[in-house]
Amino acid sequence: MDKCLTIDVARLDRDGEDVEGVLDDSVLDLHDDYLHPFAGIRYSLFVQMAGRELVARGTLEQDFDSVCSRCGGDFDFTVSVPDFLASVETDEKTEFVDLTDELRQSIILGLPTYPVCRADCRGVCPTCGKNLNEGPCACAHEVRDDRWGALDALLPEKEKD
Ligand SMILES: [Zn+2]
Ligand SMILES: [Zn+2]
Structure with a gap:
């Protein structure tokens, strides 16, 4: 070359x-x-x-x-x-x-x-470090649940339905 x-x-x-x-x-x-x-x-x-x-x-x-x-x-x-x-x-x-x-x-x-x-x-799980392209890790659901929990707290009206 x-x-x-x-x-x-x-x-x-x-x-x-x-x-x-x-x-x-x-x-x-x-x-x-x-x-x-x-x-x-x-x-x-x-x-x-x-x-x-x-x-x-x-x-x-x-x-x-x-x-x-x-x-x-x-x-x-x-x-x-x-x-x-x-x-x-x-x-x-x-x-x-x-x-x-x-x-x-x-x-x-x-x-x-x-x-x-x-x-x-999808990057790596910030908790366990697993490569999320290879599939979900054991803690992935918890992270997702926490996020929805935070959203629910911001929207109290939604709880009343
Ligand atoms: Zn990548
Ligand atoms: Zn994880």
Whole structure:
């Protein structure tokens, strides 16, 4: 896997070029115990000069191995950037344009603040610590009953029916 994505400006087709590949995900340089990129940054770009500006647009994808912020379970997810766009000013001396950092920033911007294994993850029981996605725990009913009890106390009229 490539460690950087550089465009050779002098050799770039005047009508633009498709540039595809996989960039080593170590360039993301994440120091997060709960977030591990794998399989590289997949990019599919169209790169073209617009005057003195090099414009790259396309899609990016990066897989992550992560830990759910609700239930603590391991899960994988993919950050997809469907509308990647970068433009870099060049001058007559520019030979190469390095897009590595643009790709890196775009993937990092796409990361969720609190990754969850699924939208309806039930998390863990605050009392016994059981992962509630695997089924109810012995104390789940008590927690639910307490909540209804508190609601009933707020609505005394309901008791009179
Ligand atoms: Zn979860
Ligand atoms: Zn429990």
